[in-house]
Amino acid sequence: MKTSRTARGTAEARLGRAVARLAGFVAGVVGALLLLPSGAAAHGVVLDHRPVEGVEVRAAFDTGEVMDEAQVSVFAPEDASEPWETGTTDERGRYLFVPDASRPGTWTVQVRQAGHGSIVNVTVEEDAGVTGADGFSGGGYGALQIGLMAAAGVWGFVGTALFFMRKK
Amino acid sequence: MHLPDGIVPATVCAAGFATAGLATWYSLRRIGRQEDPQAQVPKASLFTAVFFVASLVHVPVPPVSVHLILNGLLGVVLGWYAFPAILVGLFFQAVMFGHGGLTTLGVNATMLGVPALLAALLFRSRGLPGLEARGGRKLTGLLAFLGGSLGVGLTALILAVLLFTTVPASLDATAERAAIAALVLAHVPLALVEGVFTALVVLFLLRVDPGLLENHRGPPGREPGEPRELAKTG
Incomplete structure (x- = not known):
């Protein structure tokens, strides 16, 4: 008799402790969630898209x-x-x-x-x-254009040289 | 190596035009003092043509590619004619190929022309009394090499200083400075290449027609009455 009452008493005590721990855990989680920055609590990511002109x-x-x-x-x-x-x-x-x-x-x-x-x-x-x-327009000049411009420029300088070389 | 429009602030462009104007005026004044200022014009004109097309010749220096500048060569061969020649060459490069720009013409002319004049000064030292006695092809070649390298080296240095001090606040300064440093380092091999090229050209001229280099014997602006070598050869 005595032993069974004691046993019931310890079982109630264990249950009480378990409930107390559970309550503490829940309180801790809720507290942690409240303390965390609001954004970090969100797990979902929402992606959206629309075509734009760039x-x-x-x-x-x-x-x-x-x-x-x-x-x-x-x-x-x-x-x-x-x-x-x-x-x-x-x-x-x-x-x-x-x-x-x-x-x-x-x-x-x-x-x-x-x-x-x-x-x-x-x-x-x-x-x-x-x-x-x-x-793309391609931009710049083609090799042929550059070659022609370079040739024209060089001919201008050569002509200048020839002009000043003509002997009086 | 040519600064295009819109890279450096307007004050730098204005300062560039001021120094280029001053250098052009002084060069023309020294040229005008020569007995026959026109005697060297054919040579100057031909070397301007070389300078004009040289910027189209690209030399790959991984990871970048640089182009020939040849301002050292012009200084060594042309003396005081180098500055006007570079100015004219740069103008046509800007107008025809879009290399450089018209607002930066003064900056570019200063950046390329002043080192050219210094190269001319260096090369002229072969005419100094002490050196002339020992001088010969070797000394002439060496001075030409140094002059050609000096032109590029000094130009790269001026460019680096200009760009380093004018990086706009909106740019990532660290990345831009790294890019500038890489570009300037790429000009070290180019300086050697141009030095060798200048030496080859000068030694070639020395062999075929030493008269073409003779204007450097005395000071570039010779006193009137001094014997004129080129008139006889030309």
Whole structure:
């Protein structure tokens, strides 16, 4: 008799302790959740997407060599001092950006690296979005054009030399 | 090596035009003091043509590629004519090939022309009394090599200082400085190449027509009445 009452007593005590621990654990978890920064408590990630009209800038030296890791500054219209966005070209010399359609006008993109660089203008119209050619224009001159220009220039200098060499 | 438009601030462009103007005026004044200022024009014109097309010749120095400058060669061979020659060459490079720019013409002319004049000064030292006695092809070749290298080396140095001090705040300064350092280092092999090229050209001229180099015997602006070698050969 005595032993069974004692046994019941210890069983109740154990149950009481277990409940107390459980309550403590729950309180701890709730407390921890409340103390954590709100963002970290969220586990879900919401991805969304929409197509936008952007601009791809391609940078290369006139030798055809791509200009990778070059620094790009994008200037919004009517603010030529503060860049609207900065970044670097990828390993193929390309840089993508989406101009703010609510600021129509001429957007200026400057690409530079160690004193080499150039500027290109992109026209953004209020309703039509980005305007311009669909593909790359190729830019620069072809080898034949450069050869002809070089020949013309050299002939000018040779002609000057001949003019001053004619003997009086 | 040619600064295009829009890279350096307007104050630097203005200062470039001021120094280039001053150097052009002084060079023309020294040229005008020669007995026949036109005598050297054919040579200067031909070397301007060489300078004009040289920037199209690219020398790969991994990971970048640099192009010939030849301002040291022009200084060594042309003396005071080098500055106007470089100015004219740069103008046509900017207008025709888009190398450099018109707003930076003064900066580029200073950056290339002043080292050219220093190279001319160095090469002229072969005419010094003590050196002349021992001089010969070896000394002439060595001085030409040094002059040709000095032109490129000094130009790269001026470029580095200009770019380092004018990196805009909007750029990542560390990356830009690393890129500048890489570009300047790539000009070390180019300086050696141009030094060798200058020496070869000078030794060739020395063999075929020493008169073409004779204007460096005396000071570039010879006093009137001094014998004029080139008139006889030309």
